[in-house]
Amino acid sequence: MPCCKDSGWRRSGLMSDLTLQLELHMQGKDWRALDKALVTFFREQQQLPPALALLIGQCSFALSQGHLCLPLEQMPQHSEAEWLALMALYPELIRLNEDRNQPFVYANHALYMRRYFSYQQQIACYLQQSSERSQLLRQTIQPALLDQLLEPLFPATATEPDWQRLSCAIAASSSFSVITGGPGTGKTTTVVKLLAVLQQLQQQRGAAPLSIQLAAPTGKAAVRLRSSIRSALDKLPVSAEIKAQVPTEVSTLHRLLGARAQSRQFKQNVFEPLALDLLVVDEASMLDVELMAVLLSALPEHARLILLGDKDQLASVEAGALMAQLCQWAEQGHYWPQSAAWLNQLSPAAIPEHLISQQGKALEQQIGMLRVSHRFAPDSGIAKLAIAVNHGQSAEAIAICRAAYADLQYLEVAEPGQLKEFFLSGQSKTQQADAAGFRFYLTTVAQSPALDATEQQIDRWAQQVLADFSAFQLLCAVRQGPLGVEQVNLLVEKVLHHKGLIQHSSHWYAGRPVMVTQNDYALGLMNGDVGICLLRPYQGKWMLAVAFASEDSNKAVRWVLPGRLQQVETAYAITVHKSQGSEFRHAVLVLPDRFSPVLTRELIYTGITRAAKLFSLVTAKPDLLASAIEQKVQRQGAVRLVDAEPT
Numbered sequence: 001m002p003c004c005k006d007s008g009w010r011r012s013g014l015m016s017d018l019t020l021q022l023e024l025h026m027q028g029k030d031w032r033a034l035d036k037a038l039v040t041f042f043r044e045q046q047q048l049p050p051a052l053a054l055l056i057g058q059c060s061f062a063l064s065q066g067h068l069c070l071p072l073e074q075m076p077q078h079s080e081a082e083w084l085a086l087m088a089l090y091p092e093l094i095r096l097n098e099d100r101n102q103p104f105v106y107a108n109h110a111l112y113m114r115r116y117f118s119y120q121q122q123i124a125c126y127l128q129q130s131s132e133r134s135q136l137l138r139q140t141i142q143p144a145l146l147d148q149l150l151e152p153l154f155p156a157t158a159t160e161p162d163w164q165r166l167s168c169a170i171a172a173s174s175s176f177s178v179i180t181g182g183p184g185t186g187k188t189t190t191v192v193k194l195l196a197v198l199q200q201l202q203q204q205r206g207a208a209p210l211s212i213q214l215a216a217p218t219g220k221a222a223v224r225l226r227s228s229i230r231s232a233l234d235k236l237p238v239s240a241e242i243k244a245q246v247p248t249e250v251s252t253l254h255r256l257l258g259a260r261a262q263s264r265q266f267k268q269n270v271f272e273p274l275a276l277d278l279l280v281v282d283e284a285s286m287l288d289v290e291l292m293a294v295l296l297s298a299l300p301e302h303a304r305l306i307l308l309g310d311k312d313q314l315a316s317v318e319a320g321a322l323m324a325q326l327c328q329w330a331e332q333g334h335y336w337p338q339s340a341a342w343l344n345q346l347s348p349a350a351i352p353e354h355l356i357s358q359q360g361k362a363l364e365q366q367i368g369m370l371r372v373s374h375r376f377a378p379d380s381g382i383a384k385l386a387i388a389v390n391h392g393q394s395a396e397a398i399a400i401c402r403a404a405y406a407d408l409q410y411l412e413v414a415e416p417g418q419l420k421e422f423f424l425s426g427q428s429k430t431q432q433a434d435a436a437g438f439r440f441y442l443t444t445v446a447q448s449p450a451l452d453a454t455e456q457q458i459d460r461w462a463q464q465v466l467a468d469f470s471a472f473q474l475l476c477a478v479r480q481g482p483l484g485v486e487q488v489n490l491l492v493e494k495v496l497h498h499k500g501l502i503q504h505s506s507h508w509y510a511g512r513p514v515m516v517t518q519n520d521y522a523l524g525l526m527n528g529d530v531g532i533c534l535l536r537p538y539q540g541k542w543m544l545a546v547a548f549a550s551e552d553s554n555k556a557v558r559w560v561l562p563g564r565l566q567q568v569e570t571a572y573a574i575t576v577h578k579s580q581g582s583e584f585r586h587a588v589l590v591l592p593d594r595f596s597p598v599l600t601r602e603l604i605y606t607g608i609t610r611a612a613k614l615f616s617l618v619t620a621k622p623d624l625l626a627s628a629i630e631q632k633v634q635r636q637g638a639v640r641l642v643d644a645e646p647t
């Protein structure tokens with residue numbers, strides 16, 4: 001490729017080394033087709049030297065690994081000054097100083113693709129403004145009045161601070177807030193109480209009720225939030241009028257924002273913002289920077305935003321681990337003395353000294369962390385294992401797995417064939433009440449209603465099948481290999497067919513569970529939605545149709561003909577990534593047969609915390625668990641947090 005600008009570079013030995021590296025990436029399998037196409041395009045357009053082509057390719061590849069940018073220190077072939085000198089030769093390609101809408105931006109010692117640089121700028125700007133607004137908002141709230149409203153909802157205990165009450169107070173006095181906590185710590189319970197408090201504050205001011213919307217990143221998470229919100233609302237000691245002002249419908253974020261097929265554009269945007277005063281987003285660890293930026297631009301300026309989620313869960317596979325970053329110091333509190341003093345007026349037990357720091361960031365005053373699980377007793381194996389994994393205590397975690405906890409099973413298998421019985425019953429050695437394997441839901445599949453059954457009876461049966469299917473889920477860390485999603489699904493199908501539980505003679509058969517792998521706006525199905533193919537009565541005949549849980553509370557089930565489902569995969573086993581936002585009575589984490597970079601602490605923690613009653617760990621090599629726990633996800637390119645001074 002002719003190049004006139006890099007003659008100095010061409011002469012160096014390093015140059016040929018970079019040319020070789022570029023060629024290896026262009027021919028190899030690590031870079032995506034997209035990364036290679038981008039490099040080819042810019043090489044042709046701008047006649048780039050191999051060094052710069054390599055830099056651009058790596059920057060594009062970094063996004064596929066969940067990083068927001070490529071720090072130059074990761075390109076050790078040259079010093080930053082040398083890279084800068086090279087980049088300066090291409091002012092139309094990379095923005096160093098002057099903004100001319102170049103496709104790449106150099107900032108914070110890293111190279112960004114412009115779009116992602118803009119997202120992070122936009123988010124940082126929102127966070128900055130939200131902190132200023134929150135400090136003003138807090139000044140308008142009378143602590144005595146708020147305390148009066150909190151009291152019946154969070155009966156005071158004088159010994160320990162009630163973090164649900166405090167998080168509710170933090171969110172009530174912030175324009176943007178985050179409530180984080182592990183499984184069953186009461187995030188939903190707290191937010192329902194918060195919404196009731198805010199509506200009561202409106203009532204007392206003589207103002208109209210707030211227009212509130214609830215959303216979640218996936219359909220499954222939306223359905224789950226809807227049912228938790230309803231059960232929390234039932235128990236709420238507030239008037240029927242206030243209860244009626246707390247919404248129970250939950251939308252997916254894509255639907256709320258009006259996603260358009262084959263497009264990055266959304267119907268709701270800065271020109272046509274959402275019509276709401278308050279938005280609650282659950283499972284916020286799944287938010288990537290692009291979706292967050294889209295959401296923020298569609299949010300009216302006066303609206304409040306509350307994110308709920310578990311900071312320790314896996315982040316979205318897309319670029320940016322926003323939740324983890326926002327909550328990186330949540331454990332330590334970092335509340336300013338004046339924030340703590342304000343909150344102490346609302347809590348009989350004062351915030352402990354070790355959570356107070358003058359050095360905290362403004363944004364940290366808007367974050368509440370729930371610290372007590374109400375789902376698992378402190379001596380439950382699942383709770384202990386989740387804590388050990390989160391703290392990186394690998395030896396402790398292995399000891400817990402091997403100990404005799406009622407809610408844990410540990411299976412060391414030399415080869416996958418040893419799992420045949422386990423797939424059917426979910427039992428390892430001992431009798432476990434919650435162990436239900438695949439036989440459990442397939443028994444319900446077989447109990448189909450009669451040919452003349454009503455639609456209501458058919459829907460009720462399908463709903464039961466979907467509920468029973470979620471009693472047992474295999475979660476694989478990887479896709480390929482003998483213990484990856486693809487092979488495990490094939491093995492399960494073989495075992496179930498052999499036992500006569502399914503008739504696997506064709507692609508679609510009664511009992512086949514499938515997961516949607518791409519949003520389908522025409523069918524109203526979202527990536528991650530799970531359905532089950534059933535042989536159901538239809539106008540006096542038997543017909544195969546796939547039942548999906550309905551987001552719409554007026555409809556029990558959505559039926560789709562198999563032929564209309566283009567992008568689906570069999571889902572006896574799914575990846576841990578795809579399981580986010582879901583919960584299963586018995587969750588089984590299947591580790592691969594060899595180490596993989598995706599095996600991280602966050603992945604193991606996410607797998608464990610999908611279990612409601614029973615967790616099983618399947619591994620061919622016990623050492624893998626230890627290495628995974630010791631490896632934390634590293635994401636490059638943090639969104640700049642706000643560090644304004646306390647007022």
Ligand SMILES: Nc1ncnc2c1ncn2[C@@H]1O[C@H](COP(=O)(O)OP(=O)(O)OP(=O)(O)O)[C@@H](O)[C@H]1O
Nearest residue numbers: 164181182183184185186187188189190228374375
């Ligand atoms: N303060 C509390 N005292 C007793 N039980 C509680 C308390 N808070 C929540 N619970 C109960 O704990 C369970 C979990 O609560 P909730 O669903 O609000 O937690 P979550 O953090 O939203 O859970 P998830 O992990 O599903 O997101 C519910 O049954 C709820 O009623």
